[in-house]
Amino acid sequence: MTMIRLKNLSKSYNLGKEEIPILKRISLDVEEGEFLAIMGPSGSGKSTLMNILGCLDLPSSGDYELESMNMLTGHANKLAEIRNQFIGFVFQSFHLLPRLTALQNVELPLIYSGLKKKERKERAMDALKKVGLEDRASFRPPQLSGGQRQRVAIARAIVNKPKFILADEPTGALDTKTGEQILSLFKKLNGEGVTIIMITHDEEVAKKADRIIYIRDGELFKERSEDVHA
Amino acid sequence: MLENIRISFQSIWGHKLRSSLTMLGVIIGIAAVIAIFAIIQGRSEDLKSNLIGMGNNTINVVFEEEDMYGEEGMWGGEMSNRSAPPIKQEAIEEILTYPNVNGMSIYYEGWQEAYHLINVTHPRLLGIDERYFDLFPTTMVEGREFTESDFASYNQVALINEVAMSELFPEGDALHQTIDIGGIPFKVVGIFSDAIEDSDWYYPESTIYLPTTIWPLLNGFDAPMQVAVQASSSETIQEVGTMAADRLNMDLPPYETAIYQVADFERMMEEISQYDQAFAFILGGIASISLLVGGIGVMNIMLVSVTERTREIGIKKALGAKRYVILAQFLTESVVLTSIGGIIGILSGLGIAKAISVFANMPYFVSVPAIIGSFIFSMFIGIIFGILPSIKASKLQPVEALRYE
Ligand SMILES: Nc1ncnc2c1ncn2[C@@H]1O[C@H](COP(=O)(O)OP(=O)(O)OP(=O)(O)O)[C@@H](O)[C@H]1O
Numbered sequence: 101m102t103m104i105r106l107k108n109l110s111k112s113y114n115l116g117k118e119e120i121p122i123l124k125r126i127s128l129d130v131e132e133g134e135f136l137a138i139m140g141p142s143g144s145g146k147s148t149l150m151n152i153l154g155c156l157d158l159p160s161s162g163d164y165e166l167e168s169m170n171m172l173t174g175h176a177n178k179l180a181e182i183r184n185q186f187i188g189f190v191f192q193s194f195h196l197l198p199r200l201t202a203l204q205n206v207e208l209p210l211i212y213s214g215l216k217k218k219e220r221k222e223r224a225m226d227a228l229k230k231v232g233l234e235d236r237a238s239f240r241p242p243q244l245s246g247g248q249r250q251r252v253a254i255a256r257a258i259v260n261k262p263k264f265i266l267a268d269e270p271t272g273a274l275d276t277k278t279g280e281q282i283l284s285l286f287k288k289l290n291g292e293g294v295t296i297i298m299i300t301h302d303e304e305v306a307k308k309a310d311r312i313i314y315i316r317d318g319e320l321f322k323e324r325s326e327d328v329h330a
Numbered sequence: 331m332l333e334n335i336r337i338s339f340q341s342i343w344g345h346k347l348r349s350s351l352t353m354l355g356v357i358i359g360i361a362a363v364i365a366i367f368a369i370i371q372g373r374s375e376d377l378k379s380n381l382i383g384m385g386n387n388t389i390n391v392v393f394e395e396e397d398m399y400g401e402e403g404m405w406g407g408e409m410s411n412r413s414a415p416p417i418k419q420e421a422i423e424e425i426l427t428y429p430n431v432n433g434m435s436i437y438y439e440g441w442q443e444a445y446h447l448i449n450v451t452h453p454r455l456l457g458i459d460e461r462y463f464d465l466f467p468t469t470m471v472e473g474r475e476f477t478e479s480d481f482a483s484y485n486q487v488a489l490i491n492e493v494a495m496s497e498l499f500p501e502g503d504a505l506h507q508t509i510d511i512g513g514i515p516f517k518v519v520g521i522f523s524d525a526i527e528d529s530d531w532y533y534p535e536s537t538i539y540l541p542t543t544i545w546p547l548l549n550g551f552d553a554p555m556q557v558a559v560q561a562s563s564s565e566t567i568q569e570v571g572t573m574a575a576d577r578l579n580m581d582l583p584p585y586e587t588a589i590y591q592v593a594d595f596e597r598m599m600e601e602i603s604q605y606d607q608a609f610a611f612i613l614g615g616i617a618s619i620s621l622l623v624g625g626i627g628v629m630n631i632m633l634v635s636v637t638e639r640t641r642e643i644g645i646k647k648a649l650g651a652k653r654y655v656i657l658a659q660f661l662t663e664s665v666v667l668t669s670i671g672g673i674i675g676i677l678s679g680l681g682i683a684k685a686i687s688v689f690a691n692m693p694y695f696v697s698v699p700a701i702i703g704s705f706i707f708s709m710f711i712g713i714i715f716g717i718l719p720s721i722k723a724s725k726l727q728p729v730e731a732l733r734y735e
């Protein structure tokens with residue numbers, strides 16, 4: 101079943117007088133339960149696409165549907181609600197709040213959905229268990245290793261049972277071995293039915309996904325650009 | 331909300347020096363208001379309690395030229411030492427039957443040296459009737475009060491207070507001794523203490539009481555008498571005083587130019603409150619300027635704080651924090667900041683007022699409404715000067731905020 105449908109999605113930035121197109125008429129379907137990797141060179145527009153998929157930013161034109169629901173409502177609070185309910189974020193630089201403990205970081209999305217304290221704690225703890233960090237629940241990010249931080253971030257992404265997880269270079273700041281641990285964690289979650297969209301420019305990382313699509317100069321390709329030319 | 335307050339404290343605590351410097355403006359502003367208010371209020375409370383019936387609903391009816399309480403108010407009047415026709419016993423008895431009248435006393439008052447051997451004192455000398463102590467209760471330390479026969483038999487007896495005793499009898503043992511006033515000997519039959527006044531700047535003066543009946547021996551029969559009337563409640567003081575004065579005036583001979591009258595307390599209170607208002611106005615000016623400066627400081631630091639935490643805001647928004655959540659967080663922080671400043675300001679203001687009152691020997695008054703008002707006002711400053719940075723934070727675009735390094 102198709103979960104995400106992008107149709108003719110474009111994004112351009114206004115730099116002074118010039119309109120600079122970053123994403124050009126992108127169309128993409130993502131199936132439920134899929135593990136999709138988006139690859140592309142630096143500056144190709146990967147993060148821009150991810151921001152739009154994550155409802156952090158709005159496209160200049162085009163459609164974006166999640167399970168036939170239009171995601172392009174203009175209102176900031178409505179977008180916040182969509183992010184909170186449907187999307188789990190994993191960032192390259194983790195984006196944890198340094199003053200909060202691991203557990204409190206994981207709790208954050210649940211606070212914004214208005215859950216009671218007791219249920220919040222339970223669910224956050226469950227999510228930490230899933231990533232194998234229940235014994236680090238009271239640690240603050242600076243006391244954790246990079247891999248552990250990213251696992252906390254993943255726990256935070258799955259805690260609200262989102263429709264899909266958006267990961268922007270989740271292994272980018274980690275060494276190969278730790279990166280692999282994160283990827284197998286993604287694999288495991290995906291095996292449990294979680295839809296994952298992962299952005300990377302590392303071929304080895306992308307290979308773990310079910311499907312890879314390529315982006316170059318704001319355009320999508322089903323295959324690697326070299327292969328297209330060959 | 332509680333969570334927000336906790337986070338605010340953490341973040342303020344995290345920047346101790348910066349936060350305290352920011353608070354300084356608010357602290358100084360609030361401290362100034364509280365201190366000045368405490369001193370001014372202290373002065374005017376003190377004035378009021380001295381003016382009005384010594385706290386026991388008693389009002390003095392005085393015999394004076396007609397316009398004594400006219401234009402200049404009480405301050406301009408000059409106590410004359412003119413003679414007055416004696417007050418008739420039946421007038422007193424009649425006044426005592428008036429509604430709301432609790433008691434009445436007539437007495438002579440003057441200043442005259444008293445001697446014992448080579449010791450001298452300059453007491454406030456009072457010739458009191460048998461009802462005086464009903465209105466102005468005294469604590470006897472030694473001996474007895476005046477008896478009926480003291481009045482009836484014109485006994486040359488005196489009650490002295492502890493101050494007079496220490497001046498006349500430095501070696502103690504005053505009871506039954508004889509003192510000399512205006513060449514007339516009086517026997518000390520009692521020693522009383524007048525520590526009833528609990529104002530901390532009150533210094534008890536030397537006081538000596540004689541029976542009214544013996545007074546003419548010192549000052550003749552036409553010495554003017556003080557009349558004190560006690561009302562049943564503070565609301566009826568003015569009315570009771572006026573009624574008593576009217577009754578006493580009925581007995582005056584037609585050629586008399588002076589009349590019995592009472593001070594217009596309501597008017598005096600009004601005058602005092604006008605002074606207070608003027609002070610409050612100046613005070614308001616000083617306070618608003620320093621609090622404006624303090625407020626701008628708060629706004630400045632909050633803007634810095636928003637910028638510093640751009641990424642945090644971005645993360646929270648990405649995770650689904652709505653605008654008001656971010657707004658509330660920063661507004662709470664700003665209000666907590668100014669409220670702490672307000673509390674410190676109130677405490678230091680009270681400390682300053684206390685210090686001034688000790689060193690300058692002035693009364694000071696802790697006004698609870700002023701403290702509560704200042705506290706609410708300091709919170710209000712937090713809202714006013716915190717709203718702009720908070721709105722700025724709440725409007726940050728999540729993408730930009732996440733990109734922020
Ligand atoms: N706010 C903006 N204003 C102007 N141009 C922007 C803005 N945001 C991104 N761009 C441009 O859009 C292009 C794509 O940026 P994007 O961050 O999506 O690239 P990326 O594929 O994620 O690169 P990387 O692999 O380095 O992260 C870049 O050329 C960038 O300069």
Ligand SMILES: [Mg+2]
Nearest residue numbers: 146147148268
């Ligand atoms: Mg990127």
